[in-house]
Amino acid sequence: MLPVILIVVIPMIYLFCSWVAHLYMVKDDIEASEYGRGSFSIFMKCFKKLEWSRDINFPYSFFHQDRSNYIHARIIRFNGVGMTLGFISYIKFTIWQHKNKLYAPNKNTYKW
Numbered sequence: 001m002l003p004v005i006l007i008v009v010i011p012m013i014y015l016f017c018s019w020v021a022h023l024y025m026v027k028d029d030i031e032a033s034e035y036g037r038g039s040f041s042i043f044m045k046c047f048k049k050l051e052w053s054r055d056i057n058f059p060y061s062f063f064h065q066d067r068s069n070y071i072h073a074r075i076i077r078f079n080g081v082g083m084t085l086g087f088i089s090y091i092k093f094t095i096w097q098h099k100n101k102l103y104a105p106n107k108n109t110y111k112w
Contacts, residue, residue: 019090022074026082029075035082040089040096046078047071 026035038046050069052062061072068080076083076093085093 015091015094016087018074018094019085019087022090023084025074026076026084029077029082032077032080032082034080035084038076038083038085038089040085040092043076043083043085043089043093044096046083050078 026032029035047062050064052064055061055063058072061070063070063072069078071077076085
Protein backbone atom coordinates (compact mmCIF):
# COMPACT_ATOMS: atom_id res chain seq x y z
CA MET A 1 0.00 0.00 0.00
CA LEU A 2 2.84 2.40 0.81
CA PRO A 3 4.43 2.13 -2.68
CA VAL A 4 1.08 3.02 -4.27
CA ILE A 5 0.84 6.11 -2.08
CA LEU A 6 4.41 7.14 -2.89
CA ILE A 7 4.19 6.49 -6.63
CA VAL A 8 0.62 7.56 -7.44
CA VAL A 9 -1.08 9.57 -4.73
CA ILE A 10 1.66 12.02 -3.75
CA PRO A 11 2.46 13.08 -7.35
CA MET A 12 -1.27 13.50 -8.04
CA ILE A 13 -1.62 15.73 -4.97
CA TYR A 14 1.36 17.78 -6.17
CA LEU A 15 -0.11 18.12 -9.68
CA PHE A 16 -3.52 19.04 -8.28
CA CYS A 17 -2.02 21.79 -6.07
CA SER A 18 0.05 23.03 -9.01
CA TRP A 19 -3.08 23.12 -11.20
CA VAL A 20 -5.03 25.09 -8.58
CA ALA A 21 -2.12 27.55 -8.40
CA HIS A 22 -2.27 27.85 -12.21
CA LEU A 23 -6.00 28.68 -12.04
CA TYR A 24 -5.52 31.35 -9.38
CA MET A 25 -2.49 32.88 -11.10
CA VAL A 26 -4.27 33.20 -14.46
CA LYS A 27 -7.42 34.61 -12.84
CA ASP A 28 -5.42 37.10 -10.75
CA ASP A 29 -3.12 38.27 -13.57
CA ILE A 30 -3.40 42.05 -13.28
CA GLU A 31 -2.33 42.63 -16.88
CA ALA A 32 -5.11 40.45 -18.34
CA SER A 33 -8.61 41.78 -17.89
CA GLU A 34 -10.24 38.56 -19.11
CA TYR A 35 -9.58 34.85 -18.94
CA GLY A 36 -11.15 31.76 -20.45
CA ARG A 37 -10.90 28.01 -20.42
CA GLY A 38 -8.86 26.19 -23.02
CA SER A 39 -7.39 22.79 -23.73
CA PHE A 40 -3.88 21.65 -24.50
CA SER A 41 -4.66 21.34 -28.22
CA ILE A 42 -6.00 24.92 -28.32
CA PHE A 43 -2.91 26.05 -26.41
CA MET A 44 -0.62 24.41 -28.97
CA LYS A 45 -2.53 25.97 -31.91
CA CYS A 46 -2.22 29.43 -30.36
CA PHE A 47 1.43 28.83 -29.41
CA LYS A 48 2.46 27.78 -32.92
CA LYS A 49 0.87 30.87 -34.53
CA LEU A 50 3.26 33.32 -32.85
CA GLU A 51 6.96 34.12 -32.97
CA TRP A 52 8.27 33.70 -29.42
CA SER A 53 11.37 35.05 -27.76
CA ARG A 54 13.13 34.69 -24.43
CA ASP A 55 13.89 37.57 -22.09
CA ILE A 56 17.35 37.55 -20.50
CA ASN A 57 15.73 38.23 -17.10
CA PHE A 58 13.25 35.35 -17.49
CA PRO A 59 15.10 32.57 -19.36
CA TYR A 60 12.44 29.96 -18.56
CA SER A 61 9.53 31.89 -20.08
CA PHE A 62 8.24 32.68 -23.56
CA PHE A 63 7.27 36.21 -24.57
CA HIS A 64 5.85 37.71 -27.75
CA GLN A 65 7.23 41.06 -28.88
CA ASP A 66 4.22 43.11 -27.74
CA ARG A 67 4.04 41.31 -24.34
CA SER A 68 0.29 40.67 -24.66
CA ASN A 69 1.19 37.02 -25.23
CA TYR A 70 3.35 35.13 -22.77
CA ILE A 71 3.93 31.93 -20.85
CA HIS A 72 5.47 32.71 -17.50
CA ALA A 73 5.11 31.25 -13.98
CA ARG A 74 2.09 29.07 -14.82
CA ILE A 75 0.36 32.04 -16.47
CA ILE A 76 -0.67 31.53 -20.09
CA ARG A 77 -1.85 34.59 -21.99
CA PHE A 78 -2.75 35.05 -25.65
CA ASN A 79 -3.87 38.44 -27.04
CA GLY A 80 -4.22 39.84 -23.55
CA VAL A 81 -6.61 37.06 -22.45
CA GLY A 82 -5.53 34.51 -19.84
CA MET A 83 -6.01 30.82 -20.61
CA THR A 84 -6.87 28.33 -17.89
CA LEU A 85 -6.45 24.64 -18.62
CA GLY A 86 -8.43 21.68 -17.34
CA PHE A 87 -6.61 19.22 -15.09
CA ILE A 88 -5.68 16.69 -17.82
CA SER A 89 -4.65 19.48 -20.19
CA TYR A 90 -2.57 21.01 -17.41
CA ILE A 91 -0.73 17.70 -16.96
CA LYS A 92 -0.01 17.67 -20.72
CA PHE A 93 1.13 21.31 -20.49
CA THR A 94 3.46 20.45 -17.59
CA ILE A 95 5.02 17.62 -19.61
CA TRP A 96 5.41 20.01 -22.56
CA GLN A 97 7.09 22.57 -20.26
CA HIS A 98 9.62 19.99 -19.08
CA LYS A 99 10.36 18.91 -22.65
CA ASN A 100 10.97 22.56 -23.61
CA LYS A 101 13.06 23.20 -20.48
CA LEU A 102 10.78 25.88 -19.07
CA TYR A 103 11.65 24.97 -15.50
CA ALA A 104 14.80 26.23 -13.83
CA PRO A 105 17.24 23.41 -13.14
CA ASN A 106 18.05 22.81 -9.49
CA LYS A 107 21.74 23.55 -10.03
CA ASN A 108 20.93 27.29 -10.26
CA THR A 109 19.27 27.31 -6.85
CA TYR A 110 21.17 29.52 -4.46
CA LYS A 111 22.60 27.72 -1.45
CA TRP A 112 22.61 29.68 1.80
